Amino acid sequence: MLWKFWQNPEFIRHRRSELRRSRMTTVALVVLFVCALTILACWASETAMRHTFGTPVDYSSGPSIASAAALKSYYPLMLMQFGVLTFWSLLSCTQGISRERERNTWDFQRTTRLAPSELLVGKLLGEPVLAYFIFLCSLPVTLVTGIVGHVPFLKIVLADFVTLIAALFIGVAGLWVSSLFENKSRGIGLIAGLAIYGMFMGSTGLADSPFSGLAGFSPLTTFLPLLGRIPAALRPMLFGGRVPWLLMTVLLYVTFGAWLVLMLVRNLKKDVNEMRLLSHWQAVGCCAFLNFVLYAVLDPTRGNPFSTASDFVSFMVLINGIIFFFLGVAMLSTSERIDPESLLSARAFFSGNGLQWPWLMISAGVSYILLIWGLYMWKDQIGFDRHLIGWGAVSMLIVLVFITRDVLFIQWCKLTRLRSPVVKGVLFLGLYYAGVAVLYSVMDVTSAGAATALADALTPVAAFTYNSALVPTSVVVGIVIQVMATAFLISAIRGRVQKIELLPAVAAGD
């Protein structure tokens, strides 16, 4: 049932509303007209090129005019096909769920027996169904122009394949974004979707970086060389061996797509306020996966931004800090999910309804093990020193302590009556760090040492400024302060949960 998408009720609904006979005829005619115009324009351009001031140029040794014009029109047609399908998928899927919430139709879909996976497939293929129809209409034209233009058939097929998988991946990402936003913040969701689209396409710029494989996220990295317009970048590295870009793109889309699908299937039929993107164990798995991917695609021979192994450690710790933060946010709980017991009893720390901090610790442990493994595997290129084992642990600990504090602060915000608590929590944290930065610059005027000590104590900057496990006292003091702040936040969360438990009945909005 799941794979027979043409029988999926959600897909059928979209097909019926978007592809009525009259609209299909109009769209097909418009597409064919645009294709014809493009081909004619290219033919005219080619013909003009072969005549200089009205005198025919001898092209007898080159391709025929039909072949050259077909090849010339093949590129814009393929690009148009690619642009329409990927961009339309993004726009429609980014609004797929939030628009249903806005129309008050989402609840009815949630009360049907459609499984989340069925809803997902129906929306993924149904929301941009008109774009797929446009793609189908233009496909014979691009095939013919490609064949007449002597483009290898396999390249044409692979270019279409890349277009399709890119549209599917972007669609899944769009639905994921859409599921996070309530109807009132649909516009923000759309902006987020556009930002993600820009990031996907722009990731092609990573092709010359040490993580060149991540350029495979951009379908352009694979698609444009298949058209023959630009030479393919040097093949990316995967586990130390060179692999084709197409394989890299497929691997990235399948693995990252699987995580997005997991988050969607877990939450699609839940109320937006009750969503928790990942379970605790899944978050640990996700952290390990993201680290694993980074080490798998690492190619220290390119770009070489790491002058020393310490630089590499600092970079990986920074990346892990970002990962911890997002995983912590993905594990945020509602008040009813938090088990007050888990805040008190050591045994219950790791319960499914506990707070995030034990799981962030496990994630940090996994990240640290992978860091040491990565350093060891690439020791010839990056260099390896025993002191990095200690320094890696200390810098990871510093980042973990600060991120745990920040995540618990956002968790506390979520238990209050703040509207958009996550956004406000992040803004408050931004204010805190901005305040510390200003204080640092003020103190730096009189005493650079005191300013550094302040930064060490109140921000995780020490994780990137030293390269020895023997850190100054200010760093230790900073860790102690943050651990105390974390304990205070846990206590505040506990108080909040217990207060809610004891609240008398008061009128709440229906």
Next chain:
Amino acid sequence: MIHLRSLRKQFGGLVAVNNIDLSIPRGEIYGLIGPNGAGKTTTIRMMCGLLAPTRGQVEIAGIDVTAEPERAQQHIGYLSDFFAVYDDLKVWEYLDYFARAYKMPDADVPKRIREVISEVNLEVKTDSMIAGLSRGMKQRLGIARAIIHKPDVLLLDEPASGLDPKARFELRLLLQKMRDQGATILISSHILTELEGFCTSIGIMERGRLVRSGKIEDVTAADSPARAVDLRWIGQSGASVKQVLLQFPEVSGAELEAGEGHFSFTGSEERLSDLVAALVSAQVRLTSFNEVKTTVEDLYMRLSHHEVM
């Protein structure tokens, strides 16, 4: 058929539904009454599996809704107060979508669509685009959607809003027919006249709590044990009629003027009959003697006055 046990829902620091216990047997039409913000919609959304309870349990047709929402939802038809339909579909396409989404056998779908379209009187619009339907018609289509999969339990949140009087009457008939076929119906409203004479049981919600629940007669009787009686007569003065009435200790609060008045009576049917006989013996020429039933509206206003305002 419907069992709510210690049901509670919190939104941050707000308790929207507070420890509700409720059992509605099969074939009942249960009216859930309460002002805006009383927690009716939250309760219904938890019953549908749309919201997870903070605590407590919802059981529909013997299935725990929180544990097995999709299985429970097969037994539930739901219509929310503010809802929309897909304007770019035809009427039959809309119902076909939901019939298939509820996993009805393909062979049964066309017949069932014809049945529900007939039940909500939309036959002439079967092949029309939904965008062209009036608000009342869309409401009827929403009801058709809620019953397309023959649910055992219907949860309707303000279903009659937007319906004209004729359509409201037809909705009543449709729901009574479904009740006769064994369906259990919970209907929420703050328009009390909409529910009276239609529901078999009622519950009154205030500030997240169910302050009264039961058969309409039981609820009203429990709240006002004294019966209010109106009477009219010709001839005698109010004072002489009052003298007859006060011979009965069950009578209180008699307010009688020339030719008409009312009093409260706490006695049995027999004693009330004796009172009529006494009035007739005293040659009071009665033209009217009738008991004034306590309406749901009276009860609701009384409760609201004491507990909410």
